[in-house]
Amino acid sequence: xxxxxxxxxxxxxxxxxxxxxxxxxxxxxxxxxxxxxxxxxxxxxxxxxxxxxxxxxxxxxxxxxxxxxxxxxxxxxxxxxxxxxxxxxxxxxxxxxxxxxxxxxxxxxxxxxxxxxxxxxxxxxxxxxxxxxxxxxxxxxxxxxxxxxxxxxxxxxxxxxxxxxxxxxxxxxxxxxxxxxxxxxxxxxxxxxxxxxxxxxxxxxxxxxxxxxxxxxxxxxxxxxxxxxxxxxxxxxxxxxxxxxxxxxxxxxxxxxxxxxxxxxxxxxxxxxxxxxxxxxxxxxxxxxxxxxxxxxxxxxxxxxxxxxxxxxxxxxxxxxxxxxxxxxxxxxxxxxxxxxxxxxxxxxxxxxxxxxxxxxxxxxxxxxxxxxxxxxxxxxxxxxxxxxxxxxxxxxxxxxxxxxxxxxxxxxxxxxxxxxxxxxx
Amino acid sequence: xxxxxxxxxxxxxxxxxxxxxxxxxxxxxxxxxxxxxxxxxxxxxxxxxxxxxxxxxxxxxxxxxxxxxxxxxxxxxxxxxxxxxxxxxxxxxxxxxxxxxxxxxxxxxxxxxxxxxxxxxxxxxxxxxxxxxxxxxxxxxxxxxxxxxxxxxxxxxxxxxxxxxxxxxxxxxx
Numbered sequence: 045x046x047x048x049x050x051x052x053x054x055x056x057x058x059x060x061x062x063x064x065x066x067x068x069x070x071x072x073x074x075x076x077x078x079x080x081x082x083x084x085x086x087x088x089x090x091x092x093x094x095x096x097x098x099x100x101x102x103x104x105x106x107x108x109x110x111x112x113x114x115x116x117x118x119x120x121x122x123x124x125x126x127x128x129x130x131x132x133x134x135x136x137x138x139x140x141x142x143x144x145x146x147x148x149x150x151x152x153x154x155x156x157x158x159x160x161x162x163x164x165x166x167x168x169x170x171x172x173x174x175x176x177x178x179x180x181x182x183x184x185x186x187x188x189x190x191x192x193x194x195x196x197x198x199x200x201x202x203x204x205x206x207x208x209x210x211x212x213x214x215x216x217x218x219x220x221x222x223x224x225x226x227x228x229x230x231x232x233x234x235x236x237x238x239x240x241x242x243x244x245x246x247x248x249x250x251x252x253x254x255x256x257x258x259x260x261x262x263x264x265x266x267x268x269x270x271x272x273x274x275x276x277x278x279x280x281x282x283x284x285x286x287x288x289x290x291x292x293x294x295x296x297x298x299x300x301x302x303x304x305x306x307x308x309x310x311x312x313x314x315x316x317x318x319x320x321x322x323x324x325x326x327x328x329x330x331x332x333x334x335x336x337x338x339x340x341x342x343x344x345x346x347x348x349x350x351x352x353x354x355x356x357x358x359x360x361x362x363x364x365x366x367x368x369x370x371x372x373x374x375x376x377x378x379x380x381x382x383x384x385x386x387x388x389x390x391x392x393x394x395x396x397x398x399x400x401x402x403x404x405x406x407x408x409x410x411x412x413x414x415x416x417x418x419x420x421x422x423x424x425x426x427x428x429x430x431x432x433x434x435x436x437x438x439x440x441x442x443x444x445x446x447x448x449x450x451x452x453x454x455x456x457x458x459x460x461x462x463x464x465x466x467x468x469x470x
Numbered sequence: 471x472x473x474x475x476x477x478x479x480x481x482x483x484x485x486x487x488x489x490x491x492x493x494x495x496x497x498x499x500x501x502x503x504x505x506x507x508x509x510x511x512x513x514x515x516x517x518x519x520x521x522x523x524x525x526x527x528x529x530x531x532x533x534x535x536x537x538x539x540x541x542x543x544x545x546x547x548x549x550x551x552x553x554x555x556x557x558x559x560x561x562x563x564x565x566x567x568x569x570x571x572x573x574x575x576x577x578x579x580x581x582x583x584x585x586x587x588x589x590x591x592x593x594x595x596x597x598x599x600x601x602x603x604x605x606x607x608x609x610x611x612x613x614x615x616x617x618x619x620x621x622x623x624x625x626x627x628x629x630x631x632x633x634x635x636x637x638x639x640x641x642x643x644x
Contacts, residue, residue: 061644063626109497165542181542186570189636192640192641197569235562417489440489440490
């Protein structure tokens with residue numbers, strides 16, 4: 045049999061129809077919804093007299109982009125999603141008190157399994173490939189069809205394999221690796237492609253770090269990031285799957301069947317040795333505009349934001365807190381941290397991390413996407429500069445006329461203290 | 471089927487992203503028409519005025535590579551649609567944006583760089599494009615002359631254009 049990549053295996057196992065040559069319609073295992081892109085799909089289904097869902101147990105919904113709602117319009121978006129979830133018996137609906145950034149919250153709930161297909165009306169859905177899933181961001185119409193029929197059409201993507209070799213230097217993290225990879229691939233180098241992250245550095249990464257890696261696949265145009273499911277994946281998912289397997293070894297053996305076969309076909313293979321890389325920081329308005337921190341250190345910033353689906357998990361807050369502990373942020377800087385989920389918030393609190401942030405002078409917000417896309421909770425004024433652990437530095441992204449420098453939580457924490465972009469290794 | 475063709479807006483820059491097409495702060499709208507005044511309002515580009523007549527009159531956009539990169543927001547095609555723009559021609563598109571265009575029964579047409587450069591020759595000369603979908607050709611005419619181009623629509627894309635989108639097709643078939 046022809047050796048297959050993990051993405052090809054998932055496509056073959058989920059293929060429902062090929063209505064035209066090259067158009068693969070897949071069955072979808074998890075359809076995720078948030079309050080920004082779903083309400084128009086819901087309203088359209090209602091208007092068409094087709095207000096149905098294909099399987100309420102496979103639909104997950106959260107209010108995360110603007111929460112608590114900031115005005116009438118955002119309150120209506122949340123209400124449309126909430127009412128819809130209730131009327132269709134969607135049990136996995138997360139509202140105020142339980143809600144968090146979708147791509148941090150849903151993995152934490154154990155919804156993503158190796159070999160499954162995931163769509164959401166959100167471009168950073170590629171994050172979930174960290175579990176060995178095919179996870180793609182889609183528009184509202186694809187989401188609408190996903191909700192109604194549990195299918196989605198794709199042109200089968202080719203795979204770019206990225207081998208991350210060497211070992212991570214001190215205070216260099218998954219975020220620095222992915223910025224380096226995006227710089228190498230450019231912003232459309234992986235368009236219509238899956239990026240398969242391999243190599244010893246990825247093998248040694250936690251699930252959180254793998255999610256950071258896969259999260260930004262879209263910034264190179266990638267349809268999904270993807271990692272091989274292994275014992276790290278088993279450990280992370282064990283609380284959710286322990287009833288399905290006799291032991292962890294059995295789960296691992298089951299997961300392994302998804303691994304890309306020896307001799308499978310890659311469109312491109314890229315080797316990135318990270319042993320000597322510096323922390324990476326973006327400049328300009330495209331995520332492939334990346335510099336070593338030493339080349340951009342000293343740039344003044346007005347705000348430091350730590351959070352998002354890229355870097356708002358416990359591991360990220362621990363790293364930042366390790367640098368902030370016992371120190372104060374610069375008086376010229378507004379520090380904002382948004383733990384990505386209530387669980388992250390609670391654990392950060394239990395570990396004393398929340399106190400470290402507050403003692404350093406940070407504002408701690410509830411879990412939300414808000415500031416990352418300039419929708420709430422930390423919008424920049426024109427001309428202001430933000431050091432951010434998020435994923436997009438587009439012009440105006442965090443507020444009209446604002447400038448965003450993307451970086452790791454460590455670099456962001458060092459920058460908050462210095463008031464200018466700073467090297468966390470110093 | 472939607473109407474295609476008319477005056478052309480030339481956007482001579484690669485990687486125009488969905489935040490530039492429609493900023494995130496307007497994603498709180500649940501009525502597509504509310505997006506109309508905000509199309510491309512954050513696009514900073516020499517010679518482009520988001521309040522100008524070139525955008526107001528445009529029915530087709532001709533642009534450079536990777537148009538529509540970034541967010542998955544279908545508000546980007548909708549903002550084009552409510553402004554009467556139903557076709558974009560570029561060397562390449564971001565995957566999600568491209569699919570969103572066809573899912574709405576609109577066209578994202580890929581032409582190679584040489585042909586796109588040929589089209590850009592007509593910029594600033596009141597260019598108009600007329601499509602003939604049955605023959606897979608379009609004609610650009612402007613003060614600089616007239617030229618015909620061939621374009622290919624894959625089977626699925628053509629079906630979505632002809633049936634005005636994916637929801638109807640999927641509902642009938644699945």
